[in-house]
Amino acid sequence: xxxxxxxxxxxxxxxxxLNIALPKGADRAxxxxxxxxxxxxxxxxxxxxxxxxxxxxxxxxxxGLLPKGVNATHGEILFEGQDLLALTEKQHRALRGLKIGMxxxxxxxALNPLxxxxxxxxxxxxxxxxxxxxxxxxRALELLIEVGIPQPEKAIRAYPxxxxxxxRQRVMIAMALALEPILLIADEPTTALDVTTQAQxxxxxxxxxxxxxxxxxxxxxxxxxxxxxxNRVCVMRHGKIVELGDAKSVLEKPQDAxxxxxxxxxxxxxxxxxxxxxxxxxxxxxxxxxxxxxxxxGFLKPSREVRALEDVSLTLARGExxxxxxxxxxxxxxxxRCVVRLEHxxxxxxxxxxxxxxxxxxxxxxxxxxRVQMIFQDPYASLNPRTKVGMAIAQGPIxxxxxxxxALKQAGELLDMVGLGASAxxxxxxxxxxxxRQRxxxxxxxxxxPELIVADEAVSALDVSIQAQVLELLEELKQRLSxxxxxxxxxxxxxxxxxxxxxxxxxxRIVEQGSAEQIFLAPKEAYTQDLLKAIxxxxxxxxxTA
Amino acid sequence: MSFFxxxxxxxxxxxxxxxxxxxxAMAILAxxxxxxxxxxxxxxxxxxPLSQDGFPLGTDTMGRNVxxxxxxxxxxxxxxxxxxTSVALLIGVPLGAIxxxxxxxxxxxxxRFTEFFQTIPNFALAIVLVAIMQPSITSIVLAIAIVSWPPxxxxxxxxxMSLRNREYVEAARLVGQSNTTIILRQILPNTLSPIIVLAxxxxxxxxxxxxxxxxxxxxxxxxxxxxxxxxxxxxxxxxAWWLSFFPGVAILLTVLALNLVGEGLDDAxxxxxxxxx
Numbered sequence: 175x176x177x178x179x180x181x182x183x184x185x186x187x188x189x190x191x192l193n194i195a196l197p198k199g200a201d202r203a204x205x206x207x208x209x210x211x212x213x214x215x216x217x218x219x220x221x222x223x224x225x226x227x228x229x230x231x232x233x234x235x236x237x238g239l240l241p242k243g244v245n246a247t248h249g250e251i252l253f254e255g256q257d258l259l260a261l262t263e264k265q266h267r268a269l270r271g272l273k274i275g276m277x278x279x280x281x282x283x284a285l286n287p288l289x290x291x292x293x294x295x296x297x298x299x300x301x302x303x304x305x306x307x308x309x310x311x312x313r314a315l316e317l318l319i320e321v322g323i324p325q326p327e328k329a330i331r332a333y334p335x336x337x338x339x340x341x342r343q344r345v346m347i348a349m350a351l352a353l354e355p356i357l358l359i360a361d362e363p364t365t366a367l368d369v370t371t372q373a374q375x376x377x378x379x380x381x382x383x384x385x386x387x388x389x390x391x392x393x394x395x396x397x398x399x400x401x402x403x404x405n406r407v408c409v410m411r412h413g414k415i416v417e418l419g420d421a422k423s424v425l426e427k428p429q430d431a432x433x434x435x436x437x438x439x440x441x442x443x444x445x446x447x448x449x450x451x452x453x454x455x456x457x458x459x460x461x462x463x464x465x466x467x468x469x470x471x472g473f474l475k476p477s478r479e480v481r482a483l484e485d486v487s488l489t490l491a492r493g494e495x496x497x498x499x500x501x502x503x504x505x506x507x508x509x510x511r512c513v514v515r516l517e518h519x520x521x522x523x524x525x526x527x528x529x530x531x532x533x534x535x536x537x538x539x540x541x542x543x544x545r546v547q548m549i550f551q552d553p554y555a556s557l558n559p560r561t562k563v564g565m566a567i568a569q570g571p572i573x574x575x576x577x578x579x580x581a582l583k584q585a586g587e588l589l590d591m592v593g594l595g596a597s598a599x600x601x602x603x604x605x606x607x608x609x610x611r612q613r614x615x616x617x618x619x620x621x622x623x624p625e626l627i628v629a630d631e632a633v634s635a636l637d638v639s640i641q642a643q644v645l646e647l648l649e650e651l652k653q654r655l656s657x658x659x660x661x662x663x664x665x666x667x668x669x670x671x672x673x674x675x676x677x678x679x680x681x682x683r684i685v686e687q688g689s690a691e692q693i694f695l696a697p698k699e700a701y702t703q704d705l706l707k708a709i710x711x712x713x714x715x716x717x718x719t720a
Numbered sequence: 721m722s723f724f725x726x727x728x729x730x731x732x733x734x735x736x737x738x739x740x741x742x743x744x745a746m747a748i749l750a751x752x753x754x755x756x757x758x759x760x761x762x763x764x765x766x767x768x769p770l771s772q773d774g775f776p777l778g779t780d781t782m783g784r785n786v787x788x789x790x791x792x793x794x795x796x797x798x799x800x801x802x803x804x805t806s807v808a809l810l811i812g813v814p815l816g817a818i819x820x821x822x823x824x825x826x827x828x829x830x831x832r833f834t835e836f837f838q839t840i841p842n843f844a845l846a847i848v849l850v851a852i853m854q855p856s857i858t859s860i861v862l863a864i865a866i867v868s869w870p871p872x873x874x875x876x877x878x879x880x881m882s883l884r885n886r887e888y889v890e891a892a893r894l895v896g897q898s899n900t901t902i903i904l905r906q907i908l909p910n911t912l913s914p915i916i917v918l919a920x921x922x923x924x925x926x927x928x929x930x931x932x933x934x935x936x937x938x939x940x941x942x943x944x945x946x947x948x949x950x951x952x953x954x955x956x957x958x959x960a961w962w963l964s965f966f967p968g969v970a971i972l973l974t975v976l977a978l979n980l981v982g983e984g985l986d987d988a989x990x991x992x993x994x995x996x997x
Binding site for chain 1: 886890892896905906910
């Protein structure tokens with residue numbers, strides 16, 4: 175029996191028994207099956223689900239933006255008494271922007287890179303034939319002020335690339351709000367942003383929604399965000415609604431097993447457990463590491479310098495997991511890449527068990543490479559599409575002199591260990607899902623028996639429940655093989671889950687370091703406190719039902 | 721699924737392969753079916769097609785058998801197309817790979833060298849080279865190869881530049897693979913699709929280039945080629961259409977077949993495409 179609710183007078187949008195069919199050959203017949211929910215006046219409705227759950231499909235149907243070959247086959251979408259599914263393309267276009275606004279996930283690709291911000295906002299009015307060009311500019315400025323862009327007079331003349339990610343998302347929101355829509359659809363609007371920026375954007379959306387009495391349909395995969403912003407929640411899985419209700423009751427007393435699992439998978443206000451910090455001699459010692467990136471200047475163009483790492487020093491004991499936490503541009507990835515020597519540090523020492531790796535080159539470096547291995551971020555880009563999985567894992571040992579047959583046998587064992595089964599050896603990477611690919615990546619990193627593994631955002635590209643599984647695997651392998659891990663992440667929740675010690679970085683410098691417990695419970699620096707405060711859903715879920 | 725089965729899933733490719741096999745069969749069977757030299761004058765000139773037994777395609781301005789010329793010419797055209805393309809790939813792929821992988825000063829030097837060849841018009845350079853080296857099959861193949869490798873180098877370089885910073889290449893570097901292994905095992909296989917498509921087009925252009933050279937009288941005087949036949953027939957195109965029509969159709973079909981086969985190979989070599997279908 176599909177979960178439904180009764181329409182009431184203050185319903186803005188009502189989706190009833192919606193079926194959306196996928197083209198033949200897709201992994202399932204219906205993207206969305208028997209979905210019914212509504213968005214009431216002045217509320218924020220969160221649609222939550224993992225990738226492939228069909229959570230965005232209904233929103234696309236509302237906007238009339240379903241991809242080619244995907245059609246709504248059954249049901250209706252009522253908006254102001256009209257069935258949106260029955261509208262022609264022209265009628266739909268009149269509605270978009272005017273009555274229903276939309277914000278997308280990636281503000282850089284959603285904005286035209288060659289148009290000034292002001293002109294892009296003015297274009298919204300132009301498309302609906304409102305105001306004179308002069309008035310449009312004035313309105314654009316008002317909107318930019320309303321969404322809180324710093325220096326709005328300057329921003330209106332800026333190109334998208336001149337703005338930061340958060341500012342671009344504010345511009346997108348300004349465009350969506352330009353014609354004072356009744357309903358705002360936000361499709362993962364904060365997923366591409368840093369935590370602190372995310373917190374600001376969420377606050378902005380909540381604020382605008384209250385000021386204007388708008389309804390918001392907020393699509394997200396993150397229960398932390400839900401706790402932060404939602405009035406009501408709709409949880410989707412495999413195209414079906416598994417749970418629907420008030421944010422408070424869903425978050426505190428989830429009825430469905432899947433919702434429970436999802437909520438359990440995010441250690442939202444988890445305090446990291448106390449861990450014994452080992453007092454053995456350090457395995458990795460980083461001393462005063464510096465790295466500056468210079469862009470080649472051209473004729474009449476000065477060269478640019480970015481100081482990615484400034485005097486970074488830290489130590490990592492054998493068997494310990496150290497988390498490097500920071501926002502984008504903090505230099506955390508550069509640090510990781512220097513440690514595995516994909517980057518050449520400008521100065522400083524990288525002592526691995528007493529051997530300085532920082533200045534090695536050529537063959538000397540290649541001989542030491544097997545000691546430090548890396549798990550990469552993107553499970554799709556980190557495996558060669560034309561290399562079979564077994565070979566991808568075995569190529570390390572082969573390059574270091576193991577005979578091919580033995581290396582392939584070992585690859586099978588490793589695949590078994592990461593839970594994929596030895597039969598995976600003969601298959602190509604594209605036959606695996608994101609989470610499985612990441613397991614392959616872990617097996618590859620283990621193949622050389624490294625002393626240290628650097629995991630660069632190793633779980634950020636994965637869905638929450640998969641993330642939890644991969645973290646569990648890492649935890650287990652850590653115990654079993656007594657691995658030493660340098661775990662780089664932007665997500666403090668993930669860091670809390672797995673790290674013994676945490677190092678917080680900002681602008682290429684270390685801001686604070688200490689045991690995970692210390693950082694979470696008694697952060698000393700203001701920046702660390704800001705970061706912790708910005709974690710969505712950190713305060714009890716009750717706070718969200720304002 | 722076997723490689724051939726994957727290849728055969730593309731109908732066009734299968735048709736192309738059949739046409740190509742027919743042309744190869746023509747080249748092989750030529751000496752058996754027409755043991756006499758295609759240059760020999762055997763009948764009166766300007767005999768239209770199907771007008772006399774033994775001369776299904778008629779005779780040319782000098783009374784030579786057109787059918788015999790077509791079959792013997794297939795051998796030369798295919799040989800020149802395939803060999804010159806292989807030579808061009810042998811020059812272009814390594815140069816492009818090295819320039820794209822290492823970048824920096826090595827890239828600068830190799831690319832300036834490539835541009836030196838690119839600034840001279842292809843055909844003019846080919847004429848000069850053949851004229852200097854004396855027209856012969858070897859000199860024609862060399863000349864065509866020398867004028868057609870720069871696009872290969874540029875394509876391969878661009879592919880390498882975009883692939884060299886992929887995470888899987890970095891992963892290979894991390895496990896200690898040597899640069900040579902990374903170039904050959906990690907990056908090169910992923911650049912195969914565009915190279916194969918380009919190569920199939922290059923065989924086609926090489927055949928056309930040889931035709932153009934023969935047309936100008938710079939072909940090997942000892943071998944019959946389709947280009948020579950068209951060239952010799954140009955003055956009489958209004959009186960004797962069949963003299964340029966049949967070799968023209970032969971060139972068209974060969975080029976088409978090569979393009980179809982190239983496309984099919986590309987599909988079959990791409991593990992992702994082939995398994996998703």
